[in-house]
Amino acid sequence: MSIKRIGLLTSGGDAPGMNAAIRAITLKCINAGWDVIGIEAGYNGLFSLSSRPLTHQDVDNIIQRGGTILKTARCQTLKEDNGSELAAQQLDKLAIDALIVIGGDGSFRGATQINKFWPKPIIGIPGTIDNDINGTDQTIGFWTAIETALSCIDKIRDTADAFERIFVVEVMGRDCGFIAMESGIACAAEQIICKEIIENESDFLSKLYSSIQHAVTWQQTQSYVIVVAENALSISAQTLAQNIQSNTGVDTKSAILGYVQRGGAPVAMDRVLATQLGIAAVDALVQGKSGVMIGTLNNTLVEIPLADTGLKNTANQALIKRLKQFNFDLTD
Numbered sequence: 001m002s003i004k005r006i007g008l009l010t011s012g013g014d015a016p017g018m019n020a021a022i023r024a025i026t027l028k029c030i031n032a033g034w035d036v037i038g039i040e041a042g043y044n045g046l047f048s049l050s051s052r053p054l055t056h057q058d059v060d061n062i063i064q065r066g067g068t069i070l071k072t073a074r075c076q077t078l079k080e081d082n083g084s085e086l087a088a089q090q091l092d093k094l095a096i097d098a099l100i101v102i103g104g105d106g107s108f109r110g111a112t113q114i115n116k117f118w119p120k121p122i123i124g125i126p127g128t129i130d131n132d133i134n135g136t137d138q139t140i141g142f143w144t145a146i147e148t149a150l151s152c153i154d155k156i157r158d159t160a161d162a163f164e165r166i167f168v169v170e171v172m173g174r175d176c177g178f179i180a181m182e183s184g185i186a187c188a189a190e191q192i193i194c195k196e197i198i199e200n201e202s203d204f205l206s207k208l209y210s211s212i213q214h215a216v217t218w219q220q221t222q223s224y225v226i227v228v229a230e231n232a233l234s235i236s237a238q239t240l241a242q243n244i245q246s247n248t249g250v251d252t253k254s255a256i257l258g259y260v261q262r263g264g265a266p267v268a269m270d271r272v273l274a275t276q277l278g279i280a281a282v283d284a285l286v287q288g289k290s291g292v293m294i295g296t297l298n299n300t301l302v303e304i305p306l307a308d309t310g311l312k313n314t315a316n317q318a319l320i321k322r323l324k325q326f327n328f329d330l331t332d
């Protein structure tokens with residue numbers, strides 16, 4: 001089948017660098033003589049047929065912008081019973097010959113479903129701050145989110161130090177600890193808490209309280225920063241802070257960094273990664289590939305079946321190993 005019109009959408013949480021990928025895909029397709037149709041607000045744009053052709057001008061001066069010029073969304077309709085069949089019909093209405101989806105593993109689950117009713121090429125590009133995708137070392141947006149988290153935690157460290165307080169800082173990641181781990185290592189957090197390392201929560205917390213007590217009593221720690229991944233514990237960051245204070249007697253505050261981690265100009269790493277993956281996605285279409293995500297493993301471009309992009313247990317093992325490497329907690 002000869003490709004003339006590419007559909008392009010961003011889906012799931014926006015991630016800094018998505019615009020860089022949109023730019024690379026658009027320019028590469030235009031060079032190949034293909035039209036690029038930007039589908040707006042993720043899969044929602046398919047159902048509402050909200051789309052527009054993307055031109056050189058549309059992708060000028062966007063590489064440094066956070067968010068996504070195509071908008072994004074979480075689309076309930078696609079998950080419903082006839083959702084993927086309907087999506088396939090909508091793609092035909094738009095006369096799309098091939099689809100590129102920039103998003104997370106959920107977006108790729110959606111793409112896999114659509115492919116069952118729409119037997120045309122679909123290529124995925126990993127775009128999520130969480131880095132929770134199997135088959136790629138990095139996702140677009142991950143390093144920018146870490147830089148953002150890091151600059152916030154460094155500021156929290158200043159006030160924690162001035163008051164000799166303990167701080168519990170919650171970072172994003174959905175159910176996965178990669179943002180907590182990397183930002184925690186980079187800000188020299190005294191503790192990094194991720195779901196992956198907790199076998200029994202109450203044992204874990206008892207150990208945490210005694211570890212903090214030891215640090216403030218014997219190491220005369222001036223400030224103590226705990227980076228916790230969202231959803232790592234059954235209690236909120238605020239409750240954890242209250243519990244630490246009542247167990248240790250040390251003034252303890254909490255801060256939830258939240259959506260600030262999704263915004264801002266992408267760091268160089270994300271711009272370069274997004275550009276590289278965007279070009280490779282179009283190359284994959286030229287080569288007749290379909291049903292794969294383009295990722296990077298050990299700095300090499302790889303293709304992973306979209307159906308295999310859900311996080312595997314090996315990611316947990318890798319995270320645990322890395323955390324142990326960087327753990328300076330002397331009581332451990």
Ligand SMILES: Nc1ncnc2c1ncn2[C@@H]1O[C@H](COP(=O)(O)OP(=O)(O)OP(=O)(O)O)[C@@H](O)[C@H]1O
Pocket residue numbers: 011012013014043073074075076077078079103104105106107108109110111113127128129130
């Ligand atoms: N099992 C599924 N079947 C059909 N569509 C799905 C499925 N899972 C997810 N999707 C579609 O993909 C969209 C995005 O998925 P999700 O909300 O999980 O985000 P994501 O792509 O994993 O990105 P992020 O990691 O940034 O949250 C969903 O809103 C839905 O439209």
Ligand SMILES: O=P(O)(O)OC[C@H]1O[C@](O)(CO)[C@@H](O)[C@@H]1O
Pocket residue numbers: 013074104128129130172173174175230262
């Ligand atoms: O924007 P929403 O739908 O509230 O999603 C928040 C989730 O999206 C992410 O920012 C990206 O997946 C997660 O870290 C977070 O749990």
